[in-house]
Amino acid sequence: MKAIIQRVAKASVTVGEEQISSIGKGICVLLGISVEDTRKDTEYMVRKILNLRLFDDENGKHWCKSVMDKQYEVLCVSQFTLQCILKGNKPDYHTAMAAEQSEPFYNDFLEHMRKTYKPEVIKDGTFGAYMQQAKLEKQQQWKEKTRSKGPSESGKEKAASRAEVDPSTSSGAEGDVSSERES
Template sequence: MKAVIQRVSKASVSIEGKKVANIHQGLLILLGIVDEDTQEDITWLTKKIANLRIFNDEEGIMNTSLLDVNGEAIVVSQFTLHASTKKGNRPSYIKAAKPDVAIPLYESFVQQFEVELGKKVQTGEFGADMKVELLNDGPVTIIIDTKDKV
């Protein structure tokens, strides 16, 4: 499971011109899933993201978490995070999990993240053609792959 975490001042997701998610201070999380991902990956990753100290404290130092700032979150599925570009110029997405595996894991990730935050997490729509807008704050962008946790 791979996540691209962006600290945002605001972010939104639109599908066919309709805004389906909209936040202010918080995190935009792009989530890529592979067949080997498990509930253990979800538990580890949601806890890690919720507690990442990437928000500024009163002295302007990145020392507080999403939990500390009572921030909001949007989670967007993004199979392209597992693109392979080793051969040629056309990315291969063979490692990305198919919907029958990815959708339940994506939904479980969102539910577990809501438990970690103690509030509703907004989402895009799995498999939809989404337009994502964000104002990256910092900019702060962190990439976490659960395969690198050990």
């Protein structure tokens, strides 16, 4: 299991046009689940995330209070791309747990986090919703391109269309994750 944790003044997850979750001051956690992860890894990661000393105390001393000490919120986002291994310039995700197993695993992670802290301050998005939507949009765009170009499309045009990057699919997150970093 890998996690990227960022202190935020506020953060939100948006799927399509709808804002699914938002938090005020706290942390945003991107979580990548590996095929080798176990319940013990979940317990360890939840304990570490909630007890990380990321915040200042009342006297301004740095790095001495956790999200639980400060009673701040937590926004979690499933992020399979954290399990990427680069093979040359091609990403390989074979170490990432498949969606069928990772969704219940991720939900168990969230449940454990809610039991350990306060359930009302642990927020998340909709597992896999963004990638499914992006995939459907991409398929529709591809159908429209192939219909309009027809069989006369040159090799250079094909390569150029494959090289176009759709920013909505680049993160692997379950939606757009926006945050304002804490100063």
